[in-house]
Amino acid sequence: MAGCVLAIDQGTTSSRAIVFDGGFSPTSVGQQEFPQHFPKSGWVEHSPSDIWTSTLRVCREAMEKAPDKGAGVEAIGITNQRETTLIWDRTTGEPVYNAIVWQDRRTAEFCAGLRERGLEDTFTSKTGLLLDPYFSGTKIAWILDNVDGVRARAERGELVFGTVDTWLIWHLTGGKVHVTDATNASRTLIYNIHENCWDEELCRLLGIPMNLLPEVKDCADDFGTTEAELFGRPLPILGVAGDQQAATVGQACFRPGMVKSTYGTGCFALMNTGETAVRSKNRMLTTIAYRLNGETTYALEGSIFVAGAAVQWLRDALGLIESAGETQTLAEQADPNHDVFLVPAFVGLGAPHWDAEARGAMFGLTRNTGPREIARAVLQSVGYQTSDLVEAMQADWPDAEKPVLRVDGGMTASDWTMQFLADILGAPVDRPTVPETTALGAAWLAGSKAGIWPGEDAFSAEWKLEKRFEPQLDEERRQQLLAGWQDAVNRTRTDQD
Numbered sequence: 001m002a003g004c005v006l007a008i009d010q011g012t013t014s015s016r017a018i019v020f021d022g023g024f025s026p027t028s029v030g031q032q033e034f035p036q037h038f039p040k041s042g043w044v045e046h047s048p049s050d051i052w053t054s055t056l057r058v059c060r061e062a063m064e065k066a067p068d069k070g071a072g073v074e075a076i077g078i079t080n081q082r083e084t085t086l087i088w089d090r091t092t093g094e095p096v097y098n099a100i101v102w103q104d105r106r107t108a109e110f111c112a113g114l115r116e117r118g119l120e121d122t123f124t125s126k127t128g129l130l131l132d133p134y135f136s137g138t139k140i141a142w143i144l145d146n147v148d149g150v151r152a153r154a155e156r157g158e159l160v161f162g163t164v165d166t167w168l169i170w171h172l173t174g175g176k177v178h179v180t181d182a183t184n185a186s187r188t189l190i191y192n193i194h195e196n197c198w199d200e201e202l203c204r205l206l207g208i209p210m211n212l213l214p215e216v217k218d219c220a221d222d223f224g225t226t227e228a229e230l231f232g233r234p235l236p237i238l239g240v241a242g243d244q245q246a247a248t249v250g251q252a253c254f255r256p257g258m259v260k261s262t263y264g265t266g267c268f269a270l271m272n273t274g275e276t277a278v279r280s281k282n283r284m285l286t287t288i289a290y291r292l293n294g295e296t297t298y299a300l301e302g303s304i305f306v307a308g309a310a311v312q313w314l315r316d317a318l319g320l321i322e323s324a325g326e327t328q329t330l331a332e333q334a335d336p337n338h339d340v341f342l343v344p345a346f347v348g349l350g351a352p353h354w355d356a357e358a359r360g361a362m363f364g365l366t367r368n369t370g371p372r373e374i375a376r377a378v379l380q381s382v383g384y385q386t387s388d389l390v391e392a393m394q395a396d397w398p399d400a401e402k403p404v405l406r407v408d409g410g411m412t413a414s415d416w417t418m419q420f421l422a423d424i425l426g427a428p429v430d431r432p433t434v435p436e437t438t439a440l441g442a443a444w445l446a447g448s449k450a451g452i453w454p455g456e457d458a459f460s461a462e463w464k465l466e467k468r469f470e471p472q473l474d475e476e477r478r479q480q481l482l483a484g485w486q487d488a489v490n491r492t493r494t495d496q497d
C-alpha cells in the first residue's frame with residue numbers, strides 16, 4: 001500500500017505515532033505516556049530521553065501494526081507540544097538540563113522585570129507574543145543563567161537549542177540536522193514573525209547567543225532523512241508544525257475567518273487571518289499558522305492552560321471519578337438550579353488575562369454542592385474560557401463572521417461538553433470524523449511535499465463532519481451564566497484592584 005505517511009505527534013502527556021494511508025485514514029497507532037516532573041511549585045519538566053525514546057518506540061509500534069509493516073510509508077511528518085525548551089551538546093547530543101515544559105512558570109518574575117522595563121511592546125510588535133513564562137525565550141535564558149557552566153559552553157559554540165521538533169529531528173537524523181519550522185520558531189519570543197528571522201535585538205535582551213539557534217524552514221520542506229537502522233530504511237522528514245498549527249491544517253482551516261479549537265491538556269483556539277498578522281487589542285497572540293512555499297499565513301491564537309487537565313484533577317487529586325468519561329453522567333445529574341463556577345487557574349490564567357500568579361478557585365459552593373455540580377463546573381469551565389477567547393478574537397477582527405468552531409482533541413469525546421460549548425458560544429460547534437486532526441495535519445504537510453497527497457483544495461474537500469452541536473440555550477440564561485463566570489474570573493485574578 002503506497003502513499004502512506006507516518007505522523008509523529010509528540011504531546012505534553014504522551015507520544016503518539018499514526019500511519020495514515022493515501023485516503024487520509026489512520027491505519028495504525030502507537031501511543032505511550034511518559035512521566036511528568038514537578039520539581040517545585042509551578043515547575044514542569046520532561047526528561048529529554050523520555051521524549052526521544054517514547055517517540056521512537058511508538059513510531060516502531062505504528063509501523064509494525066501498519067499494513068505490510070509500514071512498507072508503504074514514504075514520508076514522515078512531525079507535530080509537537082510547542083514552546084517546551086531543550087539545550088544540548090552539539091557534538092555528544094547530551095542535554096544540559098531537563099526539557100522545561102510550556103506550562104512551567106519559573107520565569108514569571110523575569111518576565112515581570114522585562115515588563116517593568118517597558119519592553120513588552122518591543123517583544124509583542126516583533127513576535128506577536130506577550131511577556132509570559134509560557135514561551136521558550138525566558139526558559140532558554142533560565143537554563144543559560146542557572147545551570148553551571150552552560151553560558152560559557154554556549155558562548156564557545158558547543159551547545160544548541162531546540163523545541164521538541166528540533167530535538168526529535170536531531171535524533172532521527174543521527175545528530176546531523178539542526179532545524180525547526182516557522183510555526184515552532186514563532187513560539188520562542190525571539191523570532192520576528194513579520195520578517196521571518198531570528199531577531200538579534202530580542203536575543204540580546206534575553207542574553208541568548210544566536211549560535212544556539214536552529215535553521216528555520218517552511219512547514220512542508222526537507223528536514224533531513226532518518227538513519228537507516230531506525231526503521232529499516234531511510235525515510236524523508238518532509239513536514240513539521242507545532243501541534244496547534246498542525247491541528248489548524250488538519251481541520252482544513254485554510255480560509256481567513258475559519259477557527260479550530262483543540263481540547264487536550266489545555267485548549268488552544270486559532271483563527272486563520274490569512275496574510276495579515278492582526279495585532280490583538282485584547283491580549284490574544286499573533287502567530288504563524290503555517291508557512292508554505294515561503295508564504296506565511298497568520299493566525300490569532302487564544303491559549304488556555306487547563307482544559308482536560310481539570311478533568312484529570314477530578315480523577316487524580318480529588319478522586320471523584322475513575323475515568324474522564326464519568327464526568328458526563330455526573331454533569332447530566334447536577335442540580336440545574338445550583339450554579340457552581342470553577343476558574344481552573346492551576347498554573348495561572350492564560351488568554352485573555354495572562355495572570356501568571358492567579359491560582360484556581362471555585363465559587364457558589366453551598367451545603368448541597370456535591371461531585372455532580374463540581375464535575376459540571378469542570379466541563380463548563382472549558383466552555384466559558386473558549387467563549388472569552390472567541391469574543392476577544394471577534395473584537396480583534398470584527399470583519400470576520402461569527403465563526404463555526406471546528407473542534408478536536410481528547411475532550412471532544414464528551415457530547416455534554418460540546419453541547420455546552422455551543423450553548424455558551426451561541427454558535428455551532430463541528431466535530432469531524434477524524435479525531436486525530438493534529439497528526440493528520442502533520443501527515444498532510446509531509447504527504448503533499450512528497451507529492452503523494454493532493455493540495456489544499458482536495459484535502460479540504462475530504463474534511464467530513466461527524467456531528468454538529470447547535471446552540472439551544474435561551475439568550476437570557478446564557479447571559480446570566482456568562483455574568484456568573486466573569487464575576488468568578490474577576491475575583492480570581494491577582495491583577496484586579
Ligand SMILES: Nc1ncnc2c1ncn2[C@@H]1O[C@H](COP(=O)(O)OP(=O)(O)O)[C@@H](O)[C@H]1O
Pocket residue numbers: 011012013014263264265266307308309310311312324325326327328409410411412413414
Ligand atoms: N470523555 C471525556 N470527557 C472529558 N474529558 C475527557 C474525555 N476523554 C478525554 N478527556 C480529557 O482529554 C485529555 C486528553 O486529550 P489529548 O488530546 O490526548 O491530550 P494531550 O494531547 O494534551 O495529551 C485529558 O486531559 C482527559 O482528561
Ligand SMILES: O=P(O)(O)OC[C@H](O)CO
Pocket residue numbers: 010011012013080081082083102242243244264265266
Ligand atoms: O501537548 P498538547 O496537545 O497539550 O499541546 C500543548 C501546546 O502545544 C502548548 O502550546
